[in-house]
Amino acid sequence: MAPTPKGRATYHHGDLAAALVQTTLEIIDEVGVRGFSVAEAARRTCVSPGAPYRHFADRDALLAAAALEVSRRLRAIYLGSVADVGSAQERLAAVAGTFVRAAARYRGGLDILFAPGLRATHPELRDSSREFVDLLLPSAFEVVAPGEAAATAVALLDALHALARGYVAQLLEGKFGDPDDVVEEVAIRATRAARALVAGYGVPSGPVGEEGRDR
């Protein structure tokens, strides 16, 4: 049995794992995470429904691999367009805006990157975020008041991360209207909010209490 595979020249695919990840991203862009199925990915890649399981333990493993790919692309975007922004303050603020714009471009990509279940069960996804933190930490240290504990810089990054993810979520669920239409405005607003956050953590006299800022 096992007739020649249809839709391909050779019996073996060549690089099925990579092809599946790519196809997965495409499917998710079209129908969302919930609409995605391993079977559909196999179909579009012209392999049998069981083939993907040679490379990925289960559906979630494939999704996680796709999410990692998204993470790599985000990193590239950061390095290409934010890393060289002048001041540390503006650099950190710009990350938030850039993140929002990337969300509009990758849509479903960010859906899986932040899918609740996936991150909880696949630590490599959290690791990929940590690498991002390492990239930004120097900037955070520059911004935080000199006497502050190192933990404050990390806390600032966590806060920025939270803020950006929250904006992305609101953008993608259509809270502000069609994502394509409002992307730029939301990005600007996210940047503005990030600036406020950065300013708050930069105050010398500890956390921003009611006393922290004058005026």
Next chain:
Amino acid sequence: MAPTPKGRATYHHGDLAAALVQTTLEIIDEVGVRGFSVAEAARRTCVSPGAPYRHFADRDALLAAAALEVSRRLRAIYLGSVADVGSAQERLAAVAGTFVRAAARYRGGLDILFAPGLRATHPELRDSSREFVDLLLPSAFEVVAPGEAAATAVALLDALHALARGYVAQLLEGKFGDPDDVVEEVAIRATRAARALVAGYGVPSGPVGEEGRDR
């Protein structure tokens, strides 16, 4: 056919819809949204697999109903423990912390409240958030500089919303360790970050920082 239903005294359940919502919340607390199935909910409620579809159009509709219930409970928490906090500044900051603490208590509940697909397709979920905004808007107006446009107050609330959701997501995915262990610390950090945000939007001379837009 149609023998007497097993596990119940009467043929009719009484209030199947409500029971299903409750059961749904329990299941999601145990196995997450992805592990949830309408069939399992029916099983635990001792009705046939088809019965839920008399009350909910499809799986997502049941999830959305459960999410709405979560939203109601959150509202109750707010009214019971935050609404009477002294200053508007502290009130807004406290919302973030309270939200984080509620997340630890309801776990999966917040997963569905913020599930990407659901909010996009079920506007009533977004409406429920909007009601929350109405509750907080007066506080936001108090905080924002007098000359500011009304939009600034709304923008502040969006930023707070984003921030809180981001912290909740990080908490629930275990980024800081076992959620139960770190809840209080994360809540405090969220509150602090929220204070920074509020302070940033309260500065009279427009948004924080210079007019330098991000690149």
Next chain:
DNA sequence: CATTCAATGTATGAGCCTCTCACATCACTC
């Protein structure tokens, strides 16, 4: 009361999906 009927539950099944297992095919090594 008796009857009707709309609401609610059951039974059945089609179609899809995930994941497994035995077997086929192929690239590579010795």
Next chain:
DNA sequence: GAGTGATGTGAGAGGCTCATACATTGAATG
């Protein structure tokens, strides 16, 4: 050129969503 491990195929078990036809019942109506 035979052996071997990696990769793909086919078949199928078991679960799920949802549609459809039928059963049961409480409540309204006469």
